Amino acid sequence: MPEEISIQKREMKERIRKIAEEIKDLHAESLEDIEALRIKYLSKKGEVSMLFNEFREVPNDLKKEVGQMLNKLKNETQEAISELKEKFEELNLSNDKLDLTRSAEPIELGTRHPLSIVKNEIVEIFSRLGFVVAEGPEIEDDWHVFSALNFPPEHPARDMQDTFFIARNPDVLLRTHTSSVQTRTMTSQKPPIRVLCPGRVYRNEAISYRAHCFFHQVEGLYIDKNVSFADLKQALLYFAKEMFGEETQIRLRPSYFPFTEPSAEMDISCNLCGGKGCPFCKGTGWVEILGCGMVDPNVLESCGIDSKEYTGYAFGMGVERITNLKFQVKDLRMFSENDIRFLNQFKSAY
Ligand code: PHE
Numbered sequence: 001m002p003e004e005i006s007i008q009k010r011e012m013k014e015r016i017r018k019i020a021e022e023i024k025d026l027h028a029e030s031l032e033d034i035e036a037l038r039i040k041y042l043s044k045k046g047e048v049s050m051l052f053n054e055f056r057e058v059p060n061d062l063k064k065e066v067g068q069m070l071n072k073l074k075n076e077t078q079e080a081i082s083e084l085k086e087k088f089e090e091l092n093l094s095n096d097k098l099d100l101t102r103s104a105e106p107i108e109l110g111t112r113h114p115l116s117i118v119k120n121e122i123v124e125i126f127s128r129l130g131f132v133v134a135e136g137p138e139i140e141d142d143w144h145v146f147s148a149l150n151f152p153p154e155h156p157a158r159d160m161q162d163t164f165f166i167a168r169n170p171d172v173l174l175r176t177h178t179s180s181v182q183t184r185t186m187t188s189q190k191p192p193i194r195v196l197c198p199g200r201v202y203r204n205e206a207i208s209y210r211a212h213c214f215f216h217q218v219e220g221l222y223i224d225k226n227v228s229f230a231d232l233k234q235a236l237l238y239f240a241k242e243m244f245g246e247e248t249q250i251r252l253r254p255s256y257f258p259f260t261e262p263s264a265e266m267d268i269s270c271n272l273c274g275g276k277g278c279p280f281c282k283g284t285g286w287v288e289i290l291g292c293g294m295v296d297p298n299v300l301e302s303c304g305i306d307s308k309e310y311t312g313y314a315f316g317m318g319v320e321r322i323t324n325l326k327f328q329v330k331d332l333r334m335f336s337e338n339d340i341r342f343l344n345q346f347k348s349a350y
Contacts, residue, residue: 012051012058016069019047023073023080034084041077048074114346115216115335118323119198122218125242126196129235131220134195136181138202142171144180148187149259150298164202164213174202177316179259182221186303191310192224198319209331216319221295223305223312229262229294232313236266236292243322244271251286260293260314271325280328287325290317 019041028034041048051070058066112120123133136144146158157163157176164174181197198218205211222231233252240248249269257263267288270281277283292315297307320332327346329335334342 012054012066013069015047015051016066016073019051020073020076023077026080026084028084028088031085031088034081034088037084038081042074042081048077111343111347113335113343114323114327114329115319117346118326119216119218119319121243122239122317122319122322123196123198125239126218126220126235129194129238131194131196131222134181134185134197135199136175136178136184136197138175138200139166140173140175140180142173144183145173145175145177148183148299148302149179150296150302151258155258162203162205164204175199176203177201178217178219179314179316182219182314183303185221186223186300186305191305191312192222193312194222194224196220207333209333212320212332212336214336215332217316218319219314219316221312221314223295223300223310225310227294227311227313229313232292232294232315235313236290236315240266240268240289244268244325247274249275252292255291255293257291257293259296259299260291261296263291263293266290266292266315268325272328289321289325290315292316 023041026037028037038046040046043049048070051073055063055066055070123131127133142158145163146155151158163176166172166174178197178199178201181199182195185193185195185197196218197220199216200214201217202214205213207213220235222235233250237250240250247269248271251267251269252264253267255263255265265288267286269275270278270285270287272278272280273285275285277285281287292313295312295314300307300310300312320335323329323335324332
């Protein structure tokens, strides 16, 4: 009797191990194959089920060990077969059910920054009048930003409050206007000169909804024989109408800049109320958009241009200001916060 038991036990364990080995490496070419495997092992008369039938005859003291082996085998067989099924279904899907002619998911396009949109438009309008773009460094020296442009040594714009100086050196600073590029153009080219200088400028201002420590300008310079204030006015009127609409009017008010004489500030008729007066233009019907004037002879001379032979005009505008007028952006800080909800609104602008 003991011998019989041990034979039965050995035989049972051997058969369990054999099946366990087989199911590690099942193959199927079709759903029918998989079904055949299921029948072979798990149907009522299947090999695993048969082992369960025989389990009844295993003596009590071996039931625990063999029972555990059998349960494990059954679970593994079920798992192996459902894994095969899953793989097969996946394969089937990738072969037959994918529609390769379907159009791809759309790739989201970025948008141009509103300041770039407006800067590009300003550049484009003046390029029709023959202006070409000139660029220069943002880190500058005193001469290109101030001295060459007729700023007296004690001029408040040189004060620490307005200008960012670098490394405690009063001669190295962040440009406060792109007029420095005009200086560079005048010293490196001979008239006639007709340049447009777009770029970022820096001023030591407290950041608020209406001021920032950096902003953007587009400045223009035209130097030739017999350039007059009338030429300046005509160019700016053309710009205003192209930028804000044919019905736009301009107004020039006397002003002061060290580098121009005479100097003026230019207003346009308020494009929100059409000049009738509204909160935006503070009831005046006009909004200021730029500074301009005839290049001071001192500036021409310090840049090596004969002021008896040549005259010129210059103008400069803030890109943020023009953008606010076009798009009514209330808070200047929006321009540098990279808030996608803000930027997305300019998708269809151009
Ligand atoms: N450079 C002036 C500024 O920064 C603008 C300006 C340019 C005014 C040219 C007149 C002529 O504000």
